[in-house]
Structure formats: structure tokens, C-alpha cells
Amino acid sequence: xxxxxxxxxxxxxxxxxxxxxxxxxxxxxxxxxxxxxxxxxxxxxxxxxxxxxxxxxxxxxxxxxxxxxxxxxxxxxxxxxxxxxxxxxxxxxxxxxxxxxxxxxxxxxxxxxxxxxxxxxxxxxxxxxxxxxxxxxxxxxxxxxxxxxxxxxxxxxxxxxxxxxxxxxxxxxxxxxxxxxxxxxxxxxxxxxxxxxxxxxxxxxxxxxxxxxxx
Amino acid sequence: xxxxxxxxxxxxxxxxxxxxxxxxxxxxxxxxxxxxxxxxxxxxxxxxxxxxxxxxxxxxxxxxxxxxxxxxxxxxxxxxxxxxxxxxxxxxxxxxxxxxxxxxxxxxxxxxxxxxxxxxxxxxxxxxxxxxxxxxxxxxxxxxxxxxxxxxxxxxxxxxxxxxxxxxxxxxxxxxxxxxxxxxxxxxxxxxxxxxxxxxxxxxxxxxxxxxxxx
Numbered sequence: 344x345x346x347x348x349x350x351x352x353x354x355x356x357x358x359x360x361x362x363x364x365x366x367x368x369x370x371x372x373x374x375x376x377x378x379x380x381x382x383x384x385x386x387x388x389x390x391x392x393x394x395x396x397x398x399x400x401x402x403x404x405x406x407x408x409x410x411x412x413x414x415x416x417x418x419x420x421x422x423x424x425x426x427x428x429x430x431x432x433x434x435x436x437x438x439x440x441x442x443x444x445x446x447x448x449x450x451x452x453x454x455x456x457x458x459x460x461x462x463x464x465x466x467x468x469x470x471x472x473x474x475x476x477x478x479x480x481x482x483x484x485x486x487x488x489x490x491x492x493x494x495x496x497x498x499x500x501x502x503x504x505x506x507x508x509x510x511x512x513x514x515x516x517x518x519x520x521x522x523x524x525x526x527x528x529x530x531x532x533x534x535x536x537x538x539x540x541x542x543x544x545x546x547x548x549x550x551x552x553x554x555x556x557x558x
Numbered sequence: 559x560x561x562x563x564x565x566x567x568x569x570x571x572x573x574x575x576x577x578x579x580x581x582x583x584x585x586x587x588x589x590x591x592x593x594x595x596x597x598x599x600x601x602x603x604x605x606x607x608x609x610x611x612x613x614x615x616x617x618x619x620x621x622x623x624x625x626x627x628x629x630x631x632x633x634x635x636x637x638x639x640x641x642x643x644x645x646x647x648x649x650x651x652x653x654x655x656x657x658x659x660x661x662x663x664x665x666x667x668x669x670x671x672x673x674x675x676x677x678x679x680x681x682x683x684x685x686x687x688x689x690x691x692x693x694x695x696x697x698x699x700x701x702x703x704x705x706x707x708x709x710x711x712x713x714x715x716x717x718x719x720x721x722x723x724x725x726x727x728x729x730x731x732x733x734x735x736x737x738x739x740x741x742x743x744x745x746x747x748x749x750x751x752x753x754x755x756x757x758x759x760x761x762x763x764x765x766x767x768x769x770x771x772x773x
Contacts, residue, residue: 386599470692470693473692474689475689476750477689483750509772510771511772515765520770522762523738525745526737526741527737527741529749530740533749534692534702535691535699535702536702536706547734550730550734551769554766555730555766555769556726556768556769557724557726
């Protein structure tokens with residue numbers, strides 16, 4: 344969910360210590376991790392395999408990350424960050440737009456998400472991680488917490504502001520409401536149930552806000 | 559999507575010829591296929607492996623099915639059919655309810671889908687197939703065509719009837735509209751983004767029909 348990811352690594356044991364590692368090794372490790380998960384799948388991707396492909400010792404990886412899941416998720420965040428920097432001459436922004444028009448703002452964000460989902464650099468590693476998350480609940484929950492939840496929080500904030508402005512009904516469970524914007528797109532992408540486009544996500548926003556029953 | 563699957567095998571080369579094979583072998587092959595895909599995943603499940611586990615020759619399988627995907631999808635349809643027969647004293651019905659109340663009928667069907675998604679017999683093989691569909695577009699499209707599309711067609715028919723009855727707005731793209739009922743549930747299940755329950759799907763129906771914006 345493009346523009347909403349945090350650019351900052353999370354604090355804690357697995358965060359990279361940029362003062363101690365070389366940028367070149369970090370980049371090689373990320374590239375190796377993403378390439379391997381696409382080629383052999385998540386279960387057969389190992390720290391040893393990533394280290395061999397990146398040309399570093401496996402202790403180099405263990406010094407900075409506690410698991411292959413951590414390496415992969417951070418490699419993925421890094422890829423998203425670089426892509427956004429390339430796509431925009433402006434400084435990268437990690438906020439949800441608020442022009443005062445909730446429909447317009449949702450359409451802007453969803454169009455950017457469509458573009459990201461269709462970006463070939465993202466597609467194969469995104470699918471490899473998402474597929475493993477379907478059968479591996481622990482990894483699935485980590486993917487949600489680290490890669491998806493920061494975006495969902497921004498949707499929630501924007502919907503709360505729209506509710507305060509009288510553009511969204513009072514009393515709704517906004518955590519459920521936001522799924523009308525993200526879930527149809529996610530299902531089309533995950534399950535190949537239909538094409539994704541800007542026109543499609545624009546329609547989702549209009550239908551979700553105004554409902555399917557006659558007014 | 560529980561009550562909507564066809565009980566009849568599709569005609570054609572890969573359809574089982576029930577006059578020529580023993581019910582016992584068929585059951586053993588289905589059980590072996592579902593167990594293997596859960597244990598080793600789709601890529602490592604082979605016709606040879608299914609045959610060995612079922613105690614049949616692999617030519618027995620090739621006589622009735624053209625690929626492992628065909629065996630697995632039919633095993634899955636058979637499992638759904640047996641589960642529905644056990645769950646109901648009534649004859650199995652493969653239609654969408656039409657009481658004249660579109661909200662009530664959608665809630666009935668979605669509650670049954672929630673029950674099926676939470677049924678432990680389905681969960682592991684469903685997840686193994688769905689995960690492979692995320693990274694294997696050809697299999698993903700086959701899963702949609704054979705396992706999901708029959709249900710989607712019934713949703714479309716029911717929504718068309720509701721539109722004719724003035725309960726759904728004119729001019730909507732119903733293929734998109736139906737995603738508000740199925741996609742949020744699918745995403746929660748696939749990506750572990752939230753719990754699923756009857757109360758949750760009831761809420762989806764109410765929100766989707768009446769919209770998120772004030773009336």
C-alpha cells in the first residue's frame with residue numbers, strides 16, 4: 344500500500360545498525376534474499392543461502408537480523424522506499440492525503456497501490472511472501488504487522504477525520520469499513536479473480552461510500 | 559463458498575468415469591492427494607506420490623485425471639459435497655436462497671461460508687491450494703474457474719434479482735458489487751488480517767448495501 348509505509352526500520356534487536364555495516368553488503372543481502380524467495384520459495388530460502396549468494400558470511404547476516412523473515416521484510420520495505428524515491432521528485436511522504444474530500448483522497452491512495460502491485464520489481468517477491476503467509480500463520484501475522492498495519496492505521500486516521508467532517512456515517516466500525524477499499528483489490532491480486540486498474544479502484548470508492556441499495 | 563458448488567463433475571476428458579473405477583480407489587486417491595498437498599505443498603505433490611500413498615498404480619490416476627491439479631480440485635469438491643451432506647438432513651441444495659430479502663439471503667450464505675472456512679477438514683488443503691494460486695497464475699485461474707466461479711455466478715443471479723426488485727441500485731457493475739460481500743472475508747482468511755465470524759459478515763452486508771457515507 345504504496346505511500347504509507349514507514350521509511351524507518353523498527354527499533355529493536357533486528358534493526359540494522361547502519362553505523363556498523365557497509366551499505367554494499369546490506370544491498371547485496373537484500374538483493375539475494377528477494378531473488379532467492381522468488382526462485383525457490385520461502386521454505387527453502389535460508390540465511391546460509393542468502394549469505395552465499397550475497398558473498399558475505401552468514402554471521403554478518405545474523406549480526407543484523409534475527410531471522411530470514413526479518414531480512415525479507417526489511418528487503419521488501421527497502422525496495423518500496425527506493426521505488427517511491429525514484430517515482431517522485433518530491434521528498435517521500437508517508438502520510439495519507441487529506442484534501443478534505445474523502446473520496447478523492449481514497450482514490451489517490453488506491454491508484455498508487457494499483458501502480459505498486461503492477462510494478463514487476465514488486466510482484467514476484469510480494470507474491471512469494473504473501474503465498475507463504477497463507478499457509479504459515481505466524482509469518483502471515485508478521486507480514487500484516489510489519490508491512491500492512493502501518494498503511495491500515497493511516498486509512499483509519501483518514502476515515503476518522505472524514506467521520507468528524509460528516510463525510511462518513513457515525514457509529515460505523517471503521518476497521519471493517521476500510522476493508523471495502525482494500526480487500527477487493529487484494530483479492531483480485533492474490534487470487535487472480537479479475538483485472539486491477541485505476542478505474543476499478545475509483546469504482547470501489549464510489550460504491551463503498553454510497554452503498555449498493557437505492558437511496 | 560459452501561452451498562454454491564456444483565455436485566456434478568464437469569464433463570470432459572478429466573471427469574471421473576464412475577462406471578469404470580472403484581469407489582474405494584477413488585476415495586483413497588482423494589484422501590492421498592489432500593494429505594500430500596498439506597504435508598509437502600503443491601509443487602512437490604506428484605501423481606506418483608498420490609498413487610503410492612493411495613496404493614494404486616499411477617496409470618489408474620492418469621486414466622481418470624489429466625493432471626495433479628485436476629485430482630486436487632476434484633478431491634476438494636468431493637470433500638465439500640460430503641461435508642454438506644453430513645451437515646444437513648435435507649437434500650444438498652446448490653442454489654442461492656431467495657426469500658425476497660437480499661440482506662437476509664446474503665447473510666445466510668456468508669454465514670455458511672464462514673462455517674466452511676473454519677472447518678478444520680477444509681482449512682489446510684484450502685490454504686495449500688490458495689497459496690500456490692498466489693504464485694502460480696495458471697493454477698490460480700483454474701481454481702477460480704472451477705472452485706469459485708460457480709459461486710460467483712449464483713451471487714450475480716441473486717443480485718440481478720434484487721436489482722429487478724428495486725433492492726439494489728440500477729446501473730451498478732454487479733461483478734464489482736459482489737466483491738464487497740466476498741473479498742473482505744477472503745482477505746481476512748487468506749492474510750490473517752482479522753477474525754471471521756457470523757457477526758462480521760452480517761456487518762459487511764449491512765455496510766455494503768447502505769454505504770459508508772451519511773444518507
